[in-house]
Amino acid sequence: MITRKKLFAFSIVLVALIALSFTKPAERYFEIAKNLDIFATLFKEVNALYVDDVNPNKLIRTGIDAMLNSLDPYTNYIPEDEVEDYRTVNTGQYGGIGAITREIGNRTVVTMIMEGYGAQKGGLKIGDEIQKINDIELAKLTREESGHLMKGQVGTPVTLTVKRKGVEQPLRIEFKREKIKVNNVPYYGMVGNDVAYIQLSDFTPDAAKEVKNALTALKEKGAKSVILDLRGNPGGLLIEAVNITNLFLPKGKLVVSTKGKIPENNLNYETLNTPVDTEIPVTVLINRGSASASEIVAGTLQDYDRGVIIGEKSYGKGLVQVSRPLSYNSQLKVTTAKYYTPTGRCIQVLDYTHRREDGSVGSIPDSIKRAFKTSSGRTVYDGGGIDPDIKTEPKEAHVLTQVLFEKGFLFDFATQYAFKHPEPVNPRTFSLTEEEYQQFIVWMKDKNYKYKSYLEYELQEFSEEAKKEKYYSELKGQLDQISNRIAESKKNELVLYKDEIKLLLEEDIVARYHLEKGSIEAGFKYDDDVKKATEILHDNAKYKKLLNL
Incomplete structure (x- = not known):
């Protein structure tokens, strides 16, 4: 102890x-x-x-x-038994079959199949429930143990026993593990007739190469402008961020500087290669999940007025880590420097150097944030992530939607829908009809998805405070009335939050036919950030005005 x-x-x-x-x-x-x-x-x-x-x-x-x-959350010890997982995160590579799974209750289900790998070639499907791996029952294993069983040496066999909807007996499917490379660019395509859309989810090796290939291919299809989607991208290799900005900036431009305690860590990274296009209009989508290398790309393009940044303020991670080998095959990931965008901004939001007396960490106060000027004279600030040029309101999923996702109800309905409708759907135009959504509501009637809304939690806290302050007896009638009104409203909640529930259902259903790419396309019609970016890119005067060009 x-x-x-x-x-x-x-x-x-x-x-x-x-x-x-x-x-x-x-x-x-x-x-x-x-x-x-x-x-x-x-x-x-x-x-x-x-x-x-x-x-x-x-x-x-x-x-x-x-x-x-x-010290900070990014300086970590990695023992020998965790090194392989650490390498997977940093390289995007592992030995496996190309299937992504998730636990729903006491089930382990396949939630995504990666294109071109063993899982797809062997006939595994989204919605399959994995019961055994190499004849070992998953019910007897932890999530970590089952994950290690799925992965393994390239070329070695692995056998899955799966339960599939509509098939009476469990299926036994054999695979050979192969080298799996998780794409940094899970999707690229055209939004409308002339706008390229590239989603970048990681900065592992070859990220810049993948973005370059996507950009080149879309320009050949007639793209006259580009949306680079960095939302939810946690970052990764700094050099990949440098090379991605180089696609839009000429040679010899400073991208990022690093400054640390040791002189060897004080480095300047400049663009070294021939760009793909220094004139094509660019918009970059960011949110609170865009961090580190994502912020380098967004901040650098903003500093050079090379693109319009759209979305939420980014995460604010301006710290650089390197890995050092330790004894017994363990490793240390340690923060060695802070990074600075071309104007000199450090976008680190939390000040780990000056902790409060209780050990907590505070944000850098606005009073000491400094102003910097972009190439065209726009004012930008340090000390708090990248501020977008056009701010959009974040959309938080309601508690109900989160519960339906976590308990697997959306997933199971999508599996049932795909079983009843075997013909593929068009990802961009597919939409559940009113009748089909009503079928979902009926299907949910016997499901247990009780939850407390934020309002109910606040009402409970208020009631407890009222009891402490001796006001509860006076307020009880009103509090009961509010509680009853909330309960009455919750009876109609599946209709009230239809739009966000429908979005997730449609993405999940389309994935059954078109995997990850289809799921991404299915979300376009609901994506306000993509719509805003497309609008800006189609209005050249507004685009130039935003960048002060």
Whole structure:
């Protein structure tokens, strides 16, 4: 068991180590050795004397995580058994069959099939429930254990036993694992007659190459402008961000600078290649999930007035990490520098250097944010992510919609719909009819999806405060009346939130026929950001005015 005393003792070691930055080198080395010795002897005593048995690996991991978490969330320890997953995230590659699964209740279901890989070639379908992997029942495994069973050495066999709607007996399907490469660009295509749309979801190796290929192909199809969608993109390799901006900027342009404690980390990254097109109008879509490398691309294009940024303020991660090998095949991912856009902006929103007394971290206050000028003289600011040139309102899914998704009701209805309607649908024009949506409402009647709305939580909190303040007896009648009105409204909730429920249903249904690309296309008709970007790109005067050109 880990006590507060142990963590307090460990924090003393940490504070001592931080203080070393103000000491002379000889004193610093002595203090490091001293504190490491204190920690080793402390751990030895705890291990020997603590009332219960302690797990050395778990205890040390807790200590390491607590120490690194006091720095920032991006400096992490990766033990040997997690290194492979870490590499998968950073490279987008793994050995598997190309199927994405999800747990719904006690079921493990296939939610997406990647095109061209073993899962698709072997006949696996979205909606299939995986019951066994290599004759081992999934019910007996954790999510992590089943994930490791699915992945493996390229060329090795794996057998899945699946339950499929409409098929009485479970199916046994054999596959050979192959090298799976998750595309950085899951979709590109035309929006209208002359606007290219490129969705970039990651910055793993070849991200710039994939964007370049997409842009080139769409220009050949007649694209006169481009939408680059970075919404929800958490970032990745900095060099890929540099190369992507290079597609729209000429050689020799500064893209990003990094500055750290060690001089070797103070670097300037410039465009080095011949661009694809320095004139084509560009809009970039961002939201709160656009971070790091996404912000480099958006910020650089904004600084050079090379594109109009549309959406929400981005995440605000202006820190650079590198990986360092440790003993026993483990690794350390450590923050080594901050990055700065061409104007000199650091878009880091949280100040981990100056923590509050309770250890919490605050945003950089507006009062100390600095103004910078873009190439055409527009004012932009540092210290808080990338501010879009055109702000759009975020759309939060209602609690009901979230519950329907999490419990798998939308997924199961889509599976049933595809079983009853085997003919493929057109992703861009498909829409559930009023009659079909009514069928969904009827189908939901015997389903358990009870939930508390935000309003109900607030009403409950208000009631509890009223009891504390001795006002509850006076207000009880009114509170009961409000509660009854909310309950009455919830009876009609599937109609009230029809638009957002219908969107998810349609995307899920289309995926059954056209996989991920179809699902993305099905969402275009509901996508206000894409509509706004298309509108701007079709209005050259407004586009130039926004960029002060």
